[in-house]
Amino acid sequence: MAAVPTKDDVIDMQFFFCPTDGSLQQLIRKKQNHTASFVFGIGSFLQKKPKISASRRLFLKTKILKKASTLLAEEKEQKKIDRERTLSERVPPLKLSGLSVQDLQILCKELHQKIDVVDEERYDIESKVAKNEKEIADLSHKIFELKGKMKRPALKRVRVSADAMLGALLGAKHKESIDFKANLKTVKKEEEKKEEVTDWRKNVDAMSGMEGRKKMHPYRFFWMSKYKLFLLRHGEGAWNKENRFCSWVDQKLSENGVVEAQECGRLLKEQGYQFDQVFTSILSRSIQTAWLVLEAMGQEWVPVTKSWRINERHYGALISLNRAEMALNHGEEQVKLWRRSYDITPPPIDESHPYYAEIYNDRRYSTCDVPKEELPKAESLKEVLDRLLPYWNDVIVPVIKSGQTVLISAHGNSCRALLKHLEDISETDIVNVTLPTGVPVLLELDEDLRPVKPRQLLGDQAKIQAAIKKVEDQGKVNAQNK
Numbered sequence: 001m002a003a004v005p006t007k008d009d010v011i012d013m014q015f016f017f018c019p020t021d022g023s024l025q026q027l028i029r030k031k032q033n034h035t036a037s038f039v040f041g042i043g044s045f046l047q048k049k050p051k052i053s054a055s056r057r058l059f060l061k062t063k064i065l066k067k068a069s070t071l072l073a074e075e076k077e078q079k080k081i082d083r084e085r086t087l088s089e090r091v092p093p094l095k096l097s098g099l100s101v102q103d104l105q106i107l108c109k110e111l112h113q114k115i116d117v118v119d120e121e122r123y124d125i126e127s128k129v130a131k132n133e134k135e136i137a138d139l140s141h142k143i144f145e146l147k148g149k150m151k152r153p154a155l156k157r158v159r160v161s162a163d164a165m166l167g168a169l170l171g172a173k174h175k176e177s178i179d180f181k182a183n184l185k186t187v188k189k190e191e192e193k194k195e196e197v198t199d200w201r202k203n204v205d206a207m208s209g210m211e212g213r214k215k216m217h218p219y220r221f222f223w224m225s226k227y228k229l230f231l232l233r234h235g236e237g238a239w240n241k242e243n244r245f246c247s248w249v250d251q252k253l254s255e256n257g258v259v260e261a262q263e264c265g266r267l268l269k270e271q272g273y274q275f276d277q278v279f280t281s282i283l284s285r286s287i288q289t290a291w292l293v294l295e296a297m298g299q300e301w302v303p304v305t306k307s308w309r310i311n312e313r314h315y316g317a318l319i320s321l322n323r324a325e326m327a328l329n330h331g332e333e334q335v336k337l338w339r340r341s342y343d344i345t346p347p348p349i350d351e352s353h354p355y356y357a358e359i360y361n362d363r364r365y366s367t368c369d370v371p372k373e374e375l376p377k378a379e380s381l382k383e384v385l386d387r388l389l390p391y392w393n394d395v396i397v398p399v400i401k402s403g404q405t406v407l408i409s410a411h412g413n414s415c416r417a418l419l420k421h422l423e424d425i426s427e428t429d430i431v432n433v434t435l436p437t438g439v440p441v442l443l444e445l446d447e448d449l450r451p452v453k454p455r456q457l458l459g460d461q462a463k464i465q466a467a468i469k470k471v472e473d474q475g476k477v478n479a480q481n482k
């Protein structure tokens with residue numbers, strides 16, 4: 001029995017800790033009725049006690065996670081038992097004793113025929129699934145391109161009969177025969193029909209609710225890339241290598257990090273990019289990365305502006321701790337919550353923390369646009385975005401809109417926060433965004449700074465995927481501290 005929940009389960013559990021977000025709770029209840037209602041109950045309980053201290057809340061959350069994990073494991077075990085029981089009912093063991101050679105041959109033939117039929121059905125289903133998946137991917141891509149760029153027509157209430165509702169919920173499937181070839185034909189018919197009605201470009205005004213008002217410029221449907229923006233997570237830092245939460249501790253780049261930054265600069269140069277302004281945090285690893293990139297590009301003269309608002313997320317009391325050890329002590333799911341959730345703030349740093357004095361006595365934090373006492377003591381990703389947005393809007397946006405190409409040499413989580421804002425990523429989906437070190441992210445934006453296409457991580461895609469996985473795995477118990 002698996003004691004540790006799967007990735008999906010973990011995501012489910014993250015939702016439990018957003019008791020103010022009704023839609024997420026519903027999703028959980030749909031997925032894991034039993035566990036969800038248990039945790040939901042405690043979540044509501046927590047909500048009713050706003051004065052609860054952060055450490056107490058953390059303690060309770062950890063307990064809840066453990067309980068939820070046990071319940072999930074029990075559910076899984078139960079499902080396994082049910083599956084085995086169903087299989088033994090439906091597939092009785094073969095009785096071979098007393099059969100002649102001829103009987104055995106006939107039985108073999110029959111079994112082969114059955115296998116052929118099942119195989120054929122499997123093949124048909126797989127093709128249908130692949131076709132649907134492709135269609136979903138195409139539609140998602142279209143949604144991505146359209147998101148935020150057209151006014152959605154106001155939805156009207158319509159009366160739908162129970163039959164029609166059932167049809168809408170179940171699709172055409174409930175009327176179809178189980179002849180898969182016939183189904184494939186049906187799919188084709190549906191597709192042809194869909195193409196007719198979804199050719200909305202031919203009827204742009206009606207579909208966008210624009211009749212009688214200012215017409216959209218036709219090019220709005222081929223949103224042009226007006227600005228290019230580059231985000232960069234600094235090269236590997238000394239503590240990335242040791243798998244410790246580094247955050248506001250001012251670690252320098254590791255040897256590998258230096259190479260990563262230089263390679264990033266060479267790649268950008270090869271691809272012919274030029275920067276007009278660079279923004280960094282006030283942490284050395286992001287500044288060092290910017291310098292190395294500009295040096296490799298031969299663009300050392302480009303102005304570099306620094307702000308604490310671009311700093312890495314403040315990991316509070318977690319600073320300097322080893323992620324794999326934390327996973328061992330608190331569970332991988334808890335570490336993932338701390339690292340990737342949107343609005344969970346880790347426990348705050350206090351004066352007893354070994355790095356408190358080093359951080360807050362550092363002269364650089366006396367130069368910030370907020371008094372030192374008001375600087376964060378721990379931050380969720382949401383809080384990172386809250387402190388980053390004013391700087392983005394007031395300082396960086398005007399530079400980009402003046403036509404300058406900007407590089408933001410920042411950190412894993414300050415980049416994630418900005419991506420969430422620019423790409424309008426949901427609180428649920430941002431959990432799955434992880435950036436590798438030293439890989440430039442190119443965003444192509446329209447005149448209102450909305451992305452016109454998906455972000456591009458520049459470089460060897462296989463290496464980038466492996467690097468992302470490595471960062472994700474840092475929060476696992478057996479993470480190698482290479």
Ligand SMILES: O=C(O)[C@H](O)COP(=O)(O)O
Nearest residue numbers: 244245246247312339412
């Ligand atoms: O602060 C750090 O240690 C990293 O730069 C970011 O860590 P994370 O990948 O655990 O968010």
